[in-house]
Amino acid sequence: MTAAPAMTATGTRTVKLVYFAWVRERVGIPDETLDIPTDLATVTDLVRWLKARGENYQAAFAREALVRAALDHVHAKPGSPLGDAREIAFFPPMTGG
Protein backbone atom coordinates (compact mmCIF):
# COMPACT_ATOMS: atom_id res chain seq x y z
CA MET A 1 0.00 0.00 0.00
CA THR A 2 2.35 2.72 -1.17
CA ALA A 3 -0.25 4.99 -2.74
CA ALA A 4 -1.49 7.85 -0.56
CA PRO A 5 -5.19 7.78 0.44
CA ALA A 6 -7.42 9.42 -2.12
CA MET A 7 -8.28 12.79 -0.59
CA THR A 8 -11.02 15.02 -1.86
CA ALA A 9 -11.25 18.76 -1.45
CA THR A 10 -14.24 18.41 0.91
CA GLY A 11 -12.38 16.33 3.51
CA THR A 12 -13.32 12.79 2.58
CA ARG A 13 -11.25 9.82 1.54
CA THR A 14 -12.11 6.64 -0.31
CA VAL A 15 -11.98 3.29 1.52
CA LYS A 16 -13.10 -0.24 0.78
CA LEU A 17 -15.34 -1.74 3.43
CA VAL A 18 -15.69 -5.54 3.63
CA TYR A 19 -18.13 -7.54 5.76
CA PHE A 20 -18.19 -11.19 6.80
CA ALA A 21 -20.59 -13.78 8.20
CA TRP A 22 -23.69 -12.30 9.87
CA VAL A 23 -22.31 -8.78 9.66
CA ARG A 24 -22.26 -9.23 5.87
CA GLU A 25 -25.79 -10.64 5.93
CA ARG A 26 -27.14 -7.72 7.96
CA VAL A 27 -25.38 -5.02 5.94
CA GLY A 28 -26.67 -6.83 2.87
CA ILE A 29 -23.53 -6.66 0.72
CA PRO A 30 -20.11 -8.32 0.94
CA ASP A 31 -18.16 -5.13 0.28
CA GLU A 32 -18.50 -1.53 -0.85
CA THR A 33 -16.31 1.44 -1.68
CA LEU A 34 -17.24 4.57 0.25
CA ASP A 35 -16.01 8.12 0.71
CA ILE A 36 -15.72 8.62 4.44
CA PRO A 37 -15.04 11.90 6.26
CA THR A 38 -11.39 12.37 7.11
CA ASP A 39 -12.37 13.52 10.61
CA LEU A 40 -13.45 10.00 11.61
CA ALA A 41 -10.59 9.19 13.99
CA THR A 42 -11.25 5.67 15.26
CA VAL A 43 -12.96 2.41 14.36
CA THR A 44 -15.83 3.37 16.68
CA ASP A 45 -16.21 6.73 14.93
CA LEU A 46 -16.59 4.91 11.61
CA VAL A 47 -19.11 2.43 13.06
CA ARG A 48 -21.29 5.28 14.36
CA TRP A 49 -21.06 7.12 11.06
CA LEU A 50 -22.16 3.94 9.25
CA LYS A 51 -25.07 3.43 11.66
CA ALA A 52 -26.36 6.91 10.72
CA ARG A 53 -26.47 5.80 7.07
CA GLY A 54 -29.27 3.24 7.38
CA GLU A 55 -31.13 0.47 9.16
CA ASN A 56 -28.99 -2.28 7.66
CA TYR A 57 -25.90 -0.83 9.39
CA GLN A 58 -27.90 -0.31 12.59
CA ALA A 59 -28.82 -4.02 12.52
CA ALA A 60 -25.25 -5.10 11.84
CA PHE A 61 -23.78 -2.93 14.59
CA ALA A 62 -26.70 -3.15 17.06
CA ARG A 63 -24.30 -4.52 19.65
CA GLU A 64 -21.11 -2.68 18.77
CA ALA A 65 -18.97 -4.68 21.19
CA LEU A 66 -19.85 -7.87 19.29
CA VAL A 67 -18.38 -6.73 15.98
CA ARG A 68 -14.64 -7.00 15.35
CA ALA A 69 -12.68 -4.91 12.90
CA ALA A 70 -9.51 -5.19 10.85
CA LEU A 71 -7.54 -2.39 9.18
CA ASP A 72 -5.67 -3.50 6.06
CA HIS A 73 -5.78 -7.16 7.19
CA VAL A 74 -4.66 -6.43 10.77
CA HIS A 75 -6.96 -6.83 13.80
CA ALA A 76 -8.02 -3.50 15.32
CA LYS A 77 -9.73 -2.42 18.53
CA PRO A 78 -12.73 -0.07 18.77
CA GLY A 79 -10.40 2.74 19.81
CA SER A 80 -7.76 2.04 17.16
CA PRO A 81 -7.03 5.04 14.89
CA LEU A 82 -8.17 4.47 11.32
CA GLY A 83 -4.93 6.03 10.07
CA ASP A 84 -4.71 5.73 6.32
CA ALA A 85 -6.23 2.24 6.16
CA ARG A 86 -7.53 1.47 2.65
CA GLU A 87 -9.47 -1.74 3.43
CA ILE A 88 -11.57 -1.85 6.58
CA ALA A 89 -13.30 -5.10 7.54
CA PHE A 90 -16.08 -5.83 10.02
CA PHE A 91 -16.95 -9.33 11.20
CA PRO A 92 -18.22 -11.38 14.19
CA PRO A 93 -15.83 -13.07 16.63
CA MET A 94 -13.95 -15.74 14.72
CA THR A 95 -14.90 -19.42 14.86
CA GLY A 96 -12.26 -21.11 12.72
CA GLY A 97 -9.86 -23.83 13.76
Place this chain on the structure above:
Amino acid sequence: MTAAPAMTATGTRTVKLVYFAWVRERVGIPDETLDIPTDLATVTDLVRWLKARGENYQAAFAREALVRAALDHVHAKPGSPLGDAREIAFFPPMTGG
Protein backbone atom coordinates in the same frame (compact mmCIF):
# COMPACT_ATOMS: atom_id res chain seq x y z
CA MET B 1 0.27 -65.58 38.26
CA THR B 2 -2.05 -67.90 40.18
CA ALA B 3 0.57 -70.44 41.32
CA ALA B 4 1.92 -69.98 44.88
CA PRO B 5 5.65 -69.19 45.22
CA ALA B 6 7.78 -72.34 45.28
CA MET B 7 8.78 -72.69 48.94
CA THR B 8 11.52 -75.02 50.13
CA ALA B 9 11.85 -76.56 53.59
CA THR B 10 14.96 -74.45 54.28
CA GLY B 11 13.19 -71.08 53.90
CA THR B 12 14.02 -70.15 50.33
CA ARG B 13 11.83 -69.54 47.33
CA THR B 14 12.51 -69.60 43.62
CA VAL B 15 12.42 -66.37 41.61
CA LYS B 16 13.43 -65.31 38.13
CA LEU B 17 15.77 -62.33 38.03
CA VAL B 18 16.05 -60.31 34.80
CA TYR B 19 18.54 -57.57 33.98
CA PHE B 20 18.58 -54.87 31.30
CA ALA B 21 21.00 -52.46 29.60
CA TRP B 22 24.22 -51.82 31.58
CA VAL B 23 22.90 -53.69 34.62
CA ARG B 24 22.65 -56.77 32.36
CA GLU B 25 26.15 -56.16 31.01
CA ARG B 26 27.68 -55.85 34.48
CA VAL B 27 25.87 -58.88 35.93
CA GLY B 28 26.97 -60.71 32.77
CA ILE B 29 23.70 -62.56 32.04
CA PRO B 30 20.25 -61.43 30.87
CA ASP B 31 18.35 -63.51 33.41
CA GLU B 32 18.71 -66.28 35.98
CA THR B 33 16.54 -68.38 38.24
CA LEU B 34 17.65 -68.29 41.88
CA ASP B 35 16.50 -69.60 45.25
CA ILE B 36 16.41 -66.57 47.51
CA PRO B 37 15.90 -66.59 51.30
CA THR B 38 12.29 -65.92 52.27
CA ASP B 39 13.48 -63.50 54.95
CA LEU B 40 14.54 -60.91 52.32
CA ALA B 41 11.81 -58.37 52.92
CA THR B 42 12.44 -55.56 50.42
CA VAL B 43 14.04 -54.79 47.06
CA THR B 44 17.04 -53.33 48.92
CA ASP B 45 17.41 -56.54 50.97
CA LEU B 46 17.59 -58.54 47.74
CA VAL B 47 20.11 -56.12 46.20
CA ARG B 48 22.43 -56.48 49.21
CA TRP B 49 22.06 -60.26 49.20
CA LEU B 50 23.00 -60.29 45.51
CA LYS B 51 26.04 -58.04 46.12
CA ALA B 52 27.34 -60.62 48.64
CA ARG B 53 27.24 -63.25 45.87
CA GLY B 54 29.96 -61.83 43.66
CA GLU B 55 31.87 -58.97 42.08
CA ASN B 56 29.61 -58.84 39.03
CA TYR B 57 26.64 -57.94 41.24
CA GLN B 58 28.82 -55.47 43.18
CA ALA B 59 29.66 -53.76 39.88
CA ALA B 60 26.02 -53.70 38.74
CA PHE B 61 24.74 -52.31 42.06
CA ALA B 62 27.79 -50.16 42.95
CA ARG B 63 25.49 -47.15 43.14
CA GLU B 64 22.29 -48.71 44.45
CA ALA B 65 20.23 -45.55 43.96
CA LEU B 66 20.96 -45.65 40.21
CA VAL B 67 19.34 -49.05 39.64
CA ARG B 68 15.57 -49.33 39.28
CA ALA B 69 13.53 -52.45 40.00
CA ALA B 70 10.24 -53.99 38.90
CA LEU B 71 8.27 -56.74 40.61
CA ASP B 72 6.22 -58.86 38.21
CA HIS B 73 6.32 -56.06 35.56
CA VAL B 74 5.39 -53.27 38.00
CA HIS B 75 7.82 -50.51 39.01
CA ALA B 76 9.02 -50.88 42.62
CA LYS B 77 10.93 -48.67 45.06
CA PRO B 78 13.99 -49.72 47.10
CA GLY B 79 11.78 -50.11 50.15
CA SER B 80 8.97 -52.00 48.35
CA PRO B 81 8.21 -55.43 49.89
CA LEU B 82 9.16 -58.31 47.60
CA GLY B 83 5.88 -60.03 48.50
CA ASP B 84 5.46 -63.16 46.41
CA ALA B 85 6.90 -61.62 43.22
CA ARG B 86 8.03 -64.34 40.78
CA GLU B 87 9.92 -62.13 38.28
CA ILE B 88 12.16 -59.41 39.64
CA ALA B 89 13.87 -57.02 37.18
CA PHE B 90 16.76 -54.61 37.64
CA PHE B 91 17.62 -51.88 35.14
CA PRO B 92 18.98 -48.33 34.74
CA PRO B 93 16.69 -45.27 34.55
CA MET B 94 14.65 -45.58 31.38
CA THR B 95 15.52 -43.69 28.19
CA GLY B 96 12.73 -44.63 25.80
CA GLY B 97 10.31 -42.32 24.04
Place this chain on the structure above:
Amino acid sequence: MSPLIRIQREDFSLQDEIDALSVGRSDIGAVVSFTGLCRDEAGTLAALELEHYPGMAEAEIGRVAEAAVARWPLLGLVAIHRYGLIRPGEQIVLVLTASAHRRAAFEAADFMMDYLKTRAPFWKREHRADGTLGGWVEAKGEDDDAAERWSR
Protein backbone atom coordinates in the same frame (compact mmCIF):
# COMPACT_ATOMS: atom_id res chain seq x y z
CA MET C 1 12.92 -21.74 9.13
CA SER C 2 10.03 -20.36 7.15
CA PRO C 3 6.50 -21.42 8.17
CA LEU C 4 4.29 -22.96 5.48
CA ILE C 5 0.78 -21.46 5.50
CA ARG C 6 -1.97 -22.66 3.19
CA ILE C 7 -5.61 -21.60 2.97
CA GLN C 8 -7.41 -23.96 0.63
CA ARG C 9 -10.74 -25.50 -0.32
CA GLU C 10 -9.23 -28.97 -0.93
CA ASP C 11 -8.55 -31.61 1.69
CA PHE C 12 -4.97 -32.20 2.86
CA SER C 13 -2.85 -35.23 3.77
CA LEU C 14 -1.10 -35.20 7.13
CA GLN C 15 1.33 -37.84 5.90
CA ASP C 16 2.33 -35.77 2.87
CA GLU C 17 2.95 -32.72 5.05
CA ILE C 18 5.00 -34.66 7.61
CA ASP C 19 7.04 -36.27 4.82
CA ALA C 20 7.71 -32.89 3.20
CA LEU C 21 8.87 -31.59 6.56
CA SER C 22 11.05 -34.43 7.78
CA VAL C 23 12.22 -36.78 5.02
CA GLY C 24 15.99 -36.79 4.57
CA ARG C 25 16.70 -34.88 7.79
CA SER C 26 18.16 -36.14 11.04
CA ASP C 27 17.94 -33.00 13.18
CA ILE C 28 14.22 -33.36 14.00
CA GLY C 29 13.52 -35.33 17.17
CA ALA C 30 9.86 -34.49 17.69
CA VAL C 31 6.88 -33.82 15.43
CA VAL C 32 3.49 -32.82 16.84
CA SER C 33 0.39 -32.60 14.69
CA PHE C 34 -3.04 -31.24 15.44
CA THR C 35 -5.91 -32.11 13.13
CA GLY C 36 -9.29 -30.48 13.61
CA LEU C 37 -12.25 -32.43 12.22
CA CYS C 38 -15.88 -31.60 11.50
CA ARG C 39 -18.02 -33.11 14.28
CA ASP C 40 -21.65 -34.08 14.18
CA GLU C 41 -22.58 -35.78 17.43
CA ALA C 42 -26.29 -35.15 17.03
CA GLY C 43 -26.47 -36.53 13.48
CA THR C 44 -28.26 -33.39 12.30
CA LEU C 45 -25.45 -31.77 10.31
CA ALA C 46 -25.06 -32.01 6.54
CA ALA C 47 -21.95 -29.83 6.43
CA LEU C 48 -20.16 -26.90 7.98
CA GLU C 49 -19.68 -23.91 5.69
CA LEU C 50 -16.47 -22.07 6.43
CA GLU C 51 -16.33 -18.48 5.27
CA HIS C 52 -12.97 -16.73 5.39
CA TYR C 53 -11.36 -13.37 4.70
CA PRO C 54 -8.98 -14.00 1.78
CA GLY C 55 -5.71 -12.18 2.19
CA MET C 56 -6.15 -11.52 5.87
CA ALA C 57 -6.43 -15.25 6.68
CA GLU C 58 -2.96 -15.93 5.23
CA ALA C 59 -1.53 -12.75 6.76
CA GLU C 60 -2.91 -13.35 10.25
CA ILE C 61 -1.94 -17.04 10.42
CA GLY C 62 1.48 -15.99 9.13
CA ARG C 63 1.83 -13.50 11.99
CA VAL C 64 0.84 -16.14 14.56
CA ALA C 65 3.32 -18.55 12.98
CA GLU C 66 6.12 -15.98 13.13
CA ALA C 67 5.33 -15.44 16.82
CA ALA C 68 5.67 -19.21 17.38
CA VAL C 69 8.97 -19.31 15.47
CA ALA C 70 10.29 -16.44 17.58
CA ARG C 71 9.26 -18.15 20.81
CA TRP C 72 10.28 -21.80 20.27
CA PRO C 73 13.29 -23.40 18.54
CA LEU C 74 11.29 -24.90 15.69
CA LEU C 75 12.69 -26.83 12.74
CA GLY C 76 9.38 -26.88 10.87
CA LEU C 77 5.93 -25.31 11.08
CA VAL C 78 2.93 -25.97 8.85
CA ALA C 79 -0.58 -24.52 9.17
CA ILE C 80 -3.33 -25.44 6.72
CA HIS C 81 -6.91 -24.20 7.06
CA ARG C 82 -9.72 -25.20 4.72
CA TYR C 83 -12.74 -23.14 3.69
CA GLY C 84 -15.97 -23.97 1.87
CA LEU C 85 -18.30 -26.87 2.64
CA ILE C 86 -16.86 -29.49 4.97
CA ARG C 87 -18.82 -32.62 5.84
CA PRO C 88 -18.87 -34.46 9.19
CA GLY C 89 -15.70 -36.49 9.69
CA GLU C 90 -13.71 -34.36 7.23
CA GLN C 91 -10.58 -32.44 8.15
CA ILE C 92 -10.76 -28.66 8.72
CA VAL C 93 -7.40 -27.57 10.02
CA LEU C 94 -3.87 -28.92 10.42
CA VAL C 95 -1.00 -27.61 12.50
CA LEU C 96 2.32 -29.41 12.36
CA THR C 97 5.39 -28.49 14.40
CA ALA C 98 8.87 -30.02 14.37
CA SER C 99 11.70 -29.48 16.80
CA ALA C 100 14.74 -31.22 18.25
CA HIS C 101 12.84 -31.91 21.46
CA ARG C 102 9.25 -32.58 22.38
CA ARG C 103 8.48 -29.65 24.69
CA ALA C 104 8.91 -27.01 21.96
CA ALA C 105 6.89 -29.04 19.43
CA PHE C 106 3.99 -29.57 21.85
CA GLU C 107 3.86 -26.01 23.11
CA ALA C 108 4.13 -24.42 19.67
CA ALA C 109 1.31 -26.59 18.25
CA ASP C 110 -0.89 -25.84 21.25
CA PHE C 111 -0.13 -22.10 20.93
CA MET C 112 -0.85 -22.11 17.18
CA MET C 113 -4.27 -23.71 17.68
CA ASP C 114 -5.29 -21.36 20.50
CA TYR C 115 -4.45 -18.37 18.31
CA LEU C 116 -5.96 -19.82 15.14
CA LYS C 117 -9.24 -20.28 17.04
CA THR C 118 -9.39 -16.68 18.24
CA ARG C 119 -7.51 -14.67 15.57
CA ALA C 120 -7.78 -16.41 12.19
CA PRO C 121 -10.62 -14.78 10.19
CA PHE C 122 -12.85 -17.81 9.60
CA TRP C 123 -16.54 -18.19 10.45
CA LYS C 124 -18.54 -21.42 10.56
CA ARG C 125 -22.21 -21.89 9.83
CA GLU C 126 -24.26 -25.06 9.82
CA HIS C 127 -26.03 -26.66 6.90
CA ARG C 128 -28.51 -29.08 8.43
CA ALA C 129 -29.29 -32.58 7.24
CA ASP C 130 -32.96 -31.56 6.79
CA GLY C 131 -31.91 -29.07 4.11
CA THR C 132 -32.28 -25.91 6.20
CA LEU C 133 -29.54 -23.42 6.84
CA GLY C 134 -28.46 -23.29 10.50
CA GLY C 135 -27.06 -20.32 12.34
CA TRP C 136 -23.53 -19.04 12.53
CA VAL C 137 -21.51 -20.91 15.14
CA GLU C 138 -20.93 -18.66 18.14
CA ALA C 139 -17.44 -18.00 19.49
CA LYS C 140 -16.64 -19.59 22.82
CA GLY C 141 -15.26 -17.57 25.70
CA GLU C 142 -13.09 -20.54 26.61
CA ASP C 143 -11.19 -20.05 23.35
CA ASP C 144 -10.26 -16.51 24.39
CA ASP C 145 -9.21 -17.83 27.80
CA ALA C 146 -7.06 -20.49 26.11
CA ALA C 147 -5.30 -17.93 23.92
CA GLU C 148 -4.80 -15.69 26.96
CA ARG C 149 -2.68 -18.43 28.64
CA TRP C 150 0.23 -17.61 26.32
CA SER C 151 0.58 -14.00 27.40
CA ARG C 152 0.92 -14.86 31.08
Place this chain on the structure above:
Amino acid sequence: MSPLIRIQREDFSLQDEIDALSVGRSDIGAVVSFTGLCRDEAGTLAALELEHYPGMAEAEIGRVAEAAVARWPLLGLVAIHRYGLIRPGEQIVLVLTASAHRRAAFEAADFMMDYLKTRAPFWKREHRADGTLGGWVEAKGEDDDAAERWSR
Protein backbone atom coordinates in the same frame (compact mmCIF):
# COMPACT_ATOMS: atom_id res chain seq x y z
CA MET D 1 -12.60 -46.68 24.65
CA SER D 2 -9.78 -49.18 24.77
CA PRO D 3 -6.23 -47.89 24.16
CA LEU D 4 -4.20 -49.55 21.43
CA ILE D 5 -0.65 -50.36 22.59
CA ARG D 6 1.94 -51.88 20.28
CA ILE D 7 5.61 -52.71 20.94
CA GLN D 8 7.22 -53.65 17.66
CA ARG D 9 10.45 -53.83 15.69
CA GLU D 10 8.83 -52.61 12.44
CA ASP D 11 8.21 -49.03 11.44
CA PHE D 12 4.68 -47.61 11.65
CA SER D 13 2.52 -45.28 9.55
CA LEU D 14 0.93 -42.30 11.27
CA GLN D 15 -1.63 -42.03 8.47
CA ASP D 16 -2.71 -45.68 8.87
CA GLU D 17 -3.13 -45.22 12.61
CA ILE D 18 -5.12 -42.00 12.24
CA ASP D 19 -7.33 -43.60 9.60
CA ALA D 20 -7.97 -46.63 11.80
CA LEU D 21 -8.94 -44.30 14.62
CA SER D 22 -11.13 -41.81 12.82
CA VAL D 23 -12.50 -43.04 9.49
CA GLY D 24 -16.29 -43.32 9.44
CA ARG D 25 -16.78 -41.42 12.71
CA SER D 26 -18.13 -37.95 13.26
CA ASP D 27 -17.73 -37.59 17.02
CA ILE D 28 -13.98 -36.80 16.93
CA GLY D 29 -13.19 -33.09 16.70
CA ALA D 30 -9.48 -33.14 17.52
CA VAL D 31 -6.60 -35.53 16.85
CA VAL D 32 -3.12 -34.87 18.25
CA SER D 33 -0.11 -36.93 17.26
CA PHE D 34 3.38 -37.02 18.67
CA THR D 35 6.11 -38.73 16.64
CA GLY D 36 9.56 -39.20 18.16
CA LEU D 37 12.39 -39.54 15.64
CA CYS D 38 16.01 -40.69 15.86
CA ARG D 39 18.23 -37.58 15.77
CA ASP D 40 21.84 -37.30 14.73
CA GLU D 41 22.87 -33.68 14.78
CA ALA D 42 26.59 -34.45 14.97
CA GLY D 43 26.56 -36.88 12.04
CA THR D 44 28.37 -39.53 14.14
CA LEU D 45 25.50 -41.93 14.71
CA ALA D 46 24.93 -45.12 12.69
CA ALA D 47 21.87 -46.17 14.68
CA LEU D 48 20.24 -46.19 18.08
CA GLU D 49 19.71 -49.63 19.59
CA LEU D 50 16.58 -49.80 21.70
CA GLU D 51 16.48 -52.56 24.28
CA HIS D 52 13.17 -53.20 26.02
CA TYR D 53 11.61 -55.39 28.68
CA PRO D 54 9.09 -57.54 26.83
CA GLY D 55 5.87 -57.99 28.75
CA MET D 56 6.52 -55.09 31.11
CA ALA D 57 6.74 -52.59 28.23
CA GLU D 58 3.19 -53.40 27.09
CA ALA D 59 1.92 -53.57 30.69
CA GLU D 60 3.46 -50.27 31.79
CA ILE D 61 2.41 -48.31 28.70
CA GLY D 62 -1.04 -49.84 29.15
CA ARG D 63 -1.19 -48.52 32.72
CA VAL D 64 -0.12 -45.04 31.61
CA ALA D 65 -2.76 -45.16 28.85
CA GLU D 66 -5.47 -46.19 31.32
CA ALA D 67 -4.49 -43.27 33.53
CA ALA D 68 -4.89 -40.94 30.53
CA VAL D 69 -8.30 -42.46 29.67
CA ALA D 70 -9.43 -41.96 33.26
CA ARG D 71 -8.30 -38.34 33.29
CA TRP D 72 -9.43 -37.01 29.89
CA PRO D 73 -12.57 -37.68 27.78
CA LEU D 74 -10.73 -39.50 25.00
CA LEU D 75 -12.33 -41.10 21.95
CA GLY D 76 -9.13 -42.81 20.84
CA LEU D 77 -5.62 -43.47 22.16
CA VAL D 78 -2.75 -45.19 20.36
CA ALA D 79 0.81 -45.71 21.62
CA ILE D 80 3.41 -47.48 19.49
CA HIS D 81 7.03 -47.91 20.58
CA ARG D 82 9.69 -49.54 18.44
CA TYR D 83 12.70 -51.55 19.61
CA GLY D 84 15.82 -52.82 17.85
CA LEU D 85 18.12 -50.80 15.59
CA ILE D 86 16.72 -47.45 14.51
CA ARG D 87 18.63 -45.21 12.10
CA PRO D 88 18.82 -41.40 12.10
CA GLY D 89 15.61 -39.89 10.71
CA GLU D 90 13.56 -43.01 11.48
CA GLN D 91 10.54 -43.05 13.75
CA ILE D 92 10.85 -44.38 17.31
CA VAL D 93 7.57 -43.69 19.05
CA LEU D 94 4.03 -42.58 18.22
CA VAL D 95 1.30 -41.31 20.50
CA LEU D 96 -2.08 -40.48 19.02
CA THR D 97 -5.01 -39.04 20.95
CA ALA D 98 -8.53 -38.23 19.78
CA SER D 99 -11.23 -36.29 21.57
CA ALA D 100 -14.24 -34.11 20.87
CA HIS D 101 -12.21 -31.00 21.73
CA ARG D 102 -8.58 -29.99 21.41
CA ARG D 103 -7.62 -29.42 25.05
CA ALA D 104 -8.13 -33.07 26.07
CA ALA D 105 -6.30 -34.36 22.98
CA PHE D 106 -3.29 -32.06 23.54
CA GLU D 107 -3.01 -32.71 27.26
CA ALA D 108 -3.40 -36.47 27.00
CA ALA D 109 -0.70 -36.74 24.29
CA ASP D 110 1.66 -34.53 26.29
CA PHE D 111 1.00 -36.60 29.46
CA MET D 112 1.53 -39.90 27.59
CA MET D 113 4.92 -38.78 26.27
CA ASP D 114 6.13 -37.49 29.63
CA TYR D 115 5.27 -40.84 31.23
CA LEU D 116 6.59 -42.95 28.38
CA LYS D 117 9.93 -41.18 28.74
CA THR D 118 10.25 -41.89 32.46
CA ARG D 119 8.30 -45.13 33.01
CA ALA D 120 8.33 -47.27 29.84
CA PRO D 121 11.12 -49.89 30.15
CA PHE D 122 13.24 -48.99 27.13
CA TRP D 123 16.95 -48.19 27.04
CA LYS D 124 18.88 -46.57 24.19
CA ARG D 125 22.49 -47.08 23.26
CA GLU D 126 24.46 -45.62 20.39
CA HIS D 127 26.05 -47.44 17.49
CA ARG D 128 28.54 -45.00 16.02
CA ALA D 129 29.18 -44.36 12.35
CA ASP D 130 32.84 -45.36 12.85
CA GLY D 131 31.72 -48.88 13.78
CA THR D 132 32.27 -48.61 17.53
CA LEU D 133 29.62 -49.18 20.14
CA GLY D 134 28.73 -46.02 22.06
CA GLY D 135 27.51 -45.83 25.63
CA TRP D 136 24.01 -46.17 27.01
CA VAL D 137 22.09 -42.92 26.74
CA GLU D 138 21.70 -41.37 30.19
CA ALA D 139 18.31 -40.43 31.58
CA LYS D 140 17.62 -36.71 31.81
CA GLY D 141 16.45 -35.11 35.04
CA GLU D 142 14.25 -32.81 32.96
CA ASP D 143 12.20 -35.83 31.89
CA ASP D 144 11.42 -36.62 35.54
CA ASP D 145 10.52 -32.98 36.08
CA ALA D 146 8.22 -33.08 33.04
CA ALA D 147 6.40 -36.18 34.31
CA GLU D 148 6.13 -34.59 37.77
CA ARG D 149 4.03 -31.75 36.28
CA TRP D 150 1.00 -34.04 36.01
CA SER D 151 0.81 -34.84 39.72
CA ARG D 152 0.66 -31.19 40.74
